[in-house]
Amino acid sequence: MCWAGAMDSSFELASETLARFAGLTIPGRQVQRVVNAFGKQAASWMQNRQSTPLQAPIEVLNIQTDMTGIPARPEELIDIKGKQPDGSAKTRQIKLGCVFTQSLDDHGNPQRDPFSSTYLAAFCDRTDFAALLWSEALKRGYATARKTVFIGDGAEWIWNLVSDRFGDAVQIVDFYHACEHLHALCAVLEPDEQRALTLFRKWRKRLKNNGLPRILHDTSQRLASLGATARAEAEAQLPYFQNNAARMTYRTFRRKGYFIGSGAIEGACRHIVAQRAKLSGMRWLCSGAENVLSFRCLIKSNFFDDYCSKYSQAA
Numbered sequence: 001m002c003w004a005g006a007m008d009s010s011f012e013l014a015s016e017t018l019a020r021f022a023g024l025t026i027p028g029r030q031v032q033r034v035v036n037a038f039g040k041q042a043a044s045w046m047q048n049r050q051s052t053p054l055q056a057p058i059e060v061l062n063i064q065t066d067m068t069g070i071p072a073r074p075e076e077l078i079d080i081k082g083k084q085p086d087g088s089a090k091t092r093q094i095k096l097g098c099v100f101t102q103s104l105d106d107h108g109n110p111q112r113d114p115f116s117s118t119y120l121a122a123f124c125d126r127t128d129f130a131a132l133l134w135s136e137a138l139k140r141g142y143a144t145a146r147k148t149v150f151i152g153d154g155a156e157w158i159w160n161l162v163s164d165r166f167g168d169a170v171q172i173v174d175f176y177h178a179c180e181h182l183h184a185l186c187a188v189l190e191p192d193e194q195r196a197l198t199l200f201r202k203w204r205k206r207l208k209n210n211g212l213p214r215i216l217h218d219t220s221q222r223l224a225s226l227g228a229t230a231r232a233e234a235e236a237q238l239p240y241f242q243n244n245a246a247r248m249t250y251r252t253f254r255r256k257g258y259f260i261g262s263g264a265i266e267g268a269c270r271h272i273v274a275q276r277a278k279l280s281g282m283r284w285l286c287s288g289a290e291n292v293l294s295f296r297c298l299i300k301s302n303f304f305d306d307y308c309s310k311y312s313q314a315a
Contacts, residue, residue: 006295039291051139061145064265174262
């Protein structure tokens, strides 16, 4: 019931799945109650499970994190600031983390090791989430890993988390988020759409080859010719690059065999959260969403059978 309730797109569909494949007549509301009854236990088991002894230190341990919004019920949105015209919110932000190992393919490019990813999701502040992610990293071999790589989208809370818990990690801003900011900068510097696109393509290649200092220099040269409004818009983009300059030496990172994209956590936002908790008409209590997502993380981390085995032994 917990598997079906977490992995099907609704509790009603989970009910139908159980009826069709197991011959069990269980209402969707009952599936929901069971998921809520065991969700906290599943999350606790995941957080407190024993780590598997490693045969050798991990060469590169990857850690990624992000936030995504979940449509919430009105009582969960009181005093929550959002992006609606009146400042209200329709969603609550949940934090996700992903830890995985990598190897290199025949061309020397990094590839995620199959079945090596573990996930966690929680509604909590940065400090508490940092503790959860650090605990998961320790279980995955962070203490003895030869190198740890932390990739994020450039948000300040992520790098504060890294400084608190993963100070020795190589920090990388996701290349594709950096390109989004670069595209916005080029659109301001070149009002003509085609010329802006040409400039973006040129600077994107430059950025990938450790050319951020030159981009910033050329931008400063162009600012003088802009009007006051355009200059202010361009200058608003600059701190993102200036504050993250050391995290954008992409050619160096690639030569060392590191990922430069946060595809693992971006994918998790879709296949763990969006495909279950962000469908049309859904409105969640935070507790209910967290229970469902605890099981989805458990399943996607390939620990569901281990959890069930431990639980049945305890029973």
